Amino acid sequence: ILFLRHWIATLGVEDTSDWRLALRALWGAVFTVLSFLSTTGFESADWQEARDWSGLGTPGLILLGLSLVGGGVATTAGGVKLLRVYALYLHARRETERLVHPSSVGRATGVGRRIRRQGAYIAWIFFMLFAMSLTFVTALLALAGQGFDAALILAISGLSTTGPLILTASDTPIRLLELSDGAKMIYAMAMVLGRLETLALIALLNPSIWRD
Numbered sequence: 001i002l003f004l005r006h007w008i009a010t011l012g013v014e015d016t017s018d019w020r021l022a023l024r025a026l027w028g029a030v031f032t033v034l035s036f037l038s039t040t041g042f043e044s045a046d047w048q049e050a051r052d053w054s055g056l057g058t059p060g061l062i063l064l065g066l067s068l069v070g071g072g073v074a075t076t077a078g079g080v081k082l083l084r085v086y087a088l089y090l091h092a093r094r095e096t097e098r099l100v101h102p103s104s105v106g107r108a109t110g111v112g113r114r115i116r117r118q119g120a121y122i123a124w125i126f127f128m129l130f131a132m133s134l135t136f137v138t139a140l141l142a143l144a145g146q147g148f149d150a151a152l153i154l155a156i157s158g159l160s161t162t163g164p165l166i167l168t169a170s171d172t173p174i175r176l177l178e179l180s181d182g183a184k185m186i187y188a189m190a191m192v193l194g195r196l197e198t199l200a201l202i203a204l205l206n207p208s209i210w211r212d
Contacts, residue, residue: 002062003029009056025050036063037070039077041164060169064153067162068130078161078194080130084123091120134159137190144183150174154183158190 003026028047035042051057069085071077097104134155141151149170157165166174176184 002033002059003050006050006056021049033066036066036162036165037082038075039067039071039079039160039162041067041162041168043164043168057171060153060165060171063165063169064156067156067160067165070160070162076161076195078159078191080123080127084119084126087115087119087123088127090115091117130159133193137186137193140186141183144186145180146183154187155190158187159194161191161194 006025006029007022024046028044028050031042031044032047035044067079069080069082071079071081073081073083137155137159138148138151141154142148146154153165153169153174157163157169166176176187179187
C-alpha cells in the first residue's frame, strides 16, 4: 500500500518510466514495513529516496500501527505480538462464520481450537492491558508538558520498544534531549514496561497461581 501510494503520486512526473527507481522504492517499502513490524524501526535508504521521488512523506499512523501489532513471541519486542494478533483473527473469523451459520462445526485441529479459544482469550486480555498501559503512559506524558501527538508517539515508541518512531512517525522529529526530566523518566519507565511480559508479571504477583 505504501509503495502504491508513492507510485500513484508520480503518475504526472515525466520519469515514471524509470523502473529502477520503482524497484528501489518497492524494496525500501518492504524493508521499512518489515523493520517496523518487527519493532526494530530501521528505515531503508531506498525508502527515503522513494519519498523524495514522489514528494510524499510516510504516514506516521501506519508506522505506529505496525509497531503496535509487531514483534515475535520469542523476542524482547514490546508490541502486542503477531501470534496474538493471529489468534484474535482466527477467533474473529470463526465468530463471523457462526453469525452466518449458527449450527456450523469448526474444522480446526486440537491445536487450532486451542489457539482460537484459549489463545484468543489470553490475547484479548493482553491487548486490553496494553491499551490501558498506552492510555496511562500517554496521559502521564501529556501531564509532563508534551502535546497529544508527541505524547502518543513517545508512549507507543516506549511500550513497543521501537525507538526510531520518535524520528520517523511525525513531521517534526522528537528530540529526547529537549524533553523535560519528568518526561524522560516516564519514557524510560515505558521502555522498561515494554520489555516485560505483562501477563507473566501478573501471574507472578497472583497468589492463586502460586498454589496451583
